[in-house]
Amino acid sequence: MHIAVLIKQVPDTEEVRMDPERGTMIRQGVGTLMNPLDCNALEGALALRRQGGGTVTAFSMGPHKAEEALKEALALGADGAYLLTDPAFAGGDTWATARVLAEACRKYGPFDLILAGEKATDGETGQVGPEVAVMLDIPCSTYVSALELREGGLRVRRTVEEGSEYQFLPFPCLLTVLRDLNEPSLPTLAGKKRARRSSIPQLSRKDLELSEAETGLAGSPTRVVQIHYPTLSRETAFFGPQDTEKGLDLLMQKLRDLALL
């Protein structure tokens, strides 16, 4: 079985700023890591490979620095990794990002299965996975918290608001996963050594035979037109340990006002 894993490198601090001119995130000078749910996706791929053989290939679209996340994927056991990087990819929305990832999966596939995290911790849209699936015309399931290899496909459990849903998806298919899927393992020393020695091929817009109009900001149907930083603070009524009863008076009044009593 040939499995692709879509990986995003995300900032690991909350101190990220946006470029007010272009309306895109400024990633310079901020520590980065592999998007946590993508670690679960990778672990899921490695577990399936242990079960049924085959290969695991990681793809990431991003700046040169995103190579670090792919090296981590290699250290964890991925067989190969491709960095999709080009100035023309910058500022892309979920549609333009999905175009690039879908094209890479087509070119280096076919894959029986594509796995990705349900969402990334920075953009939090959860849209790229389902968009890639439509672009490749394969079925897609989301919020996957368990999966089981079956004849010709996978049985998945989706964790949704009211409980669990079970679905069977035939290969080829795409799944976006939740952290309950598994416990990601840590890279071994041998894996780290192997990753350090390997070089990661970089693919540009031309390599993927995409036009400029299809990628990056130019290929994005949406535009960020304004950014603002909301102030979270509220006017706080503060009651110290001696004034608890006074504070509870206020809380009781609020509960009455909201008809919760």
Next chain:
Amino acid sequence: MRGPGNTILICGEVRQGKIHPVTQELTGKGRELGSRGEGFSVGVLLLTDFLEDPPESLFRSGADRVYLVEHPSCSQFNQEIAAKVTAALIKEIRPEIVLAPATTSGRTVLPAVAALVGTGLTADCTELALEEETGLLLQTRPAIGGNVMATITTPNHRPQMATVRPRTFPIPPEEERSGELIRPPLPRECFESRIIPEGVQILEGEAGNIQDMDLLVAGGKGVRGSEGFELLRELAELLGGGVGASRQAVEAQWIGYPHQVGLSGKVVSPKLYLAAGISGSVQHLAGMQTAGYIVGINKDPEAPIFRVADLALCGDLHAILPRLVERIRKERGQ
């Protein structure tokens, strides 16, 4: 069945034959947007295997038309069918704007719809408005854990599509109005899918979705154990609310993951959120800062939760919560 040119299409949500309230919330918002300028009519798509009650409430909430698609293939959620049906209706009625709930269903179906019809989609919007000069839909959403609010437009592609979290907009007051119920003819191909549904398991009781609650009592590290959560549960039950938790409390296995509030858990917006023994990490605040009224209980007067709280009670939750329970019982004469 072609509707008037300018339509706002709402993708409704039906669970077990019942129209989910987020449908009314979005219909009301659609009506409000549609009343501006040259105006839009509001259509609501309902996709289900059966509907318990006629959709009159949607007309009273502001819908001009309800597109009802009842089909046996929809007895269990099937994202492929939902996406094909929605895309087919969009191609037929050509709405200017499409709004859908940012539930697990909406967040799964709408990206596929966007890719099928070739347009943009903005996830989890918290504000929607029409720009004065251009009439474009201004889609505002939080990013990076709510530290940044980004306003997004879809200038050249149609429809302009956005998902909105439940409880973001109020359920509109119902008015005496009626509308047209349409059962759109759709090609049979729309109901064919490669995905085979294999059953649903609905969690009952205490795991009831914390995103639907008016009141949440949430606990963190300061609760000090699963016994401590009994206290929170007692209070929540007394007030008809649910129990939430910080990531630390869930990771310590004092309470299950469905209760986790925050970036890696659920985003909630109850009328009242009581955070007991939660210091208030950025990840947690991102999951609850839109609550109507926030009460923080913490020993540390410098706890970040107090910065976003309307009411800060500095002290030991193990002393304060029993007092609160006592006062509620006394007020009710129990």
